[in-house]
Amino acid sequence: MMIVNQQEYAYREIRDRIMNLIYEPGVRISLKQIENDISVGRTPVREALIRLGREGVLETFPQRGTYISKIDLHSAINARYIREHIEQLVVMEATVKLTDDACERFEQIVRQQITFSKKKDHEHFFEKDEDFHRTFYEITDKLEIWDWLQILNTHLNRFRWLRLRVKELQWEKIISQHVNLLKAVSEGDVDEAKFLTSQHLHMMINEKQVLIDQFPDYFIDRSSVSFQMPEDLKLYEQFSEK
Numbered sequence: 001m002m003i004v005n006q007q008e009y010a011y012r013e014i015r016d017r018i019m020n021l022i023y024e025p026g027v028r029i030s031l032k033q034i035e036n037d038i039s040v041g042r043t044p045v046r047e048a049l050i051r052l053g054r055e056g057v058l059e060t061f062p063q064r065g066t067y068i069s070k071i072d073l074h075s076a077i078n079a080r081y082i083r084e085h086i087e088q089l090v091v092m093e094a095t096v097k098l099t100d101d102a103c104e105r106f107e108q109i110v111r112q113q114i115t116f117s118k119k120k121d122h123e124h125f126f127e128k129d130e131d132f133h134r135t136f137y138e139i140t141d142k143l144e145i146w147d148w149l150q151i152l153n154t155h156l157n158r159f160r161w162l163r164l165r166v167k168e169l170q171w172e173k174i175i176s177q178h179v180n181l182l183k184a185v186s187e188g189d190v191d192e193a194k195f196l197t198s199q200h201l202h203m204m205i206n207e208k209q210v211l212i213d214q215f216p217d218y219f220i221d222r223s224s225v226s227f228q229m230p231e232d233l234k235l236y237e238q239f240s241e242k
Contacts, residue, residue, distance in 0.1 A: 010048035
């Protein structure tokens, strides 16, 4: 395997573990631990950790080490705001571009979500949730925008994943909203599609206190905390060979 591919593999593996809360917010990690967990060498892992530090999902503190960052509510709320306004436009455009094949894809995704919901399969349910939304960007030729949003959505997606671990917040609510949204889009009802998109993406605002109450140690709100991201040099020093 080429070194560049190892670096990308290490980045994706570590990021997935952070996003899926295998590495929990606030937990300390080490270079050696990651090497053992994903069976990749020191250099690719170090480069991946530096990249993740720039994205704000890792924090390095002098004499203390490197930690998985807590879920930043301020960042998550801002990402939700941006996504809502962009996705409304994308979904409205989809009402005039939806094909029979695309409609079948949406229906298949919803059926799969129902299956994974019954099994309480967190990973695949979340994957299909992403597929549902991504398909709107695909059929409107906006996949590049979707990829841009994924960079901004880091803390929002961690929040969304955590939601699936809260027993009181039923997965069926997500499925029901997907079904209603797909119905509006397939019927070409632009106004209803816009409203339902906004309603669906407001779920985070409506439910955030439930998550905070259950997982208080997982969150931080940087709107009220003075914080300075570590310089790349500090990250290099932290993960450099002794």
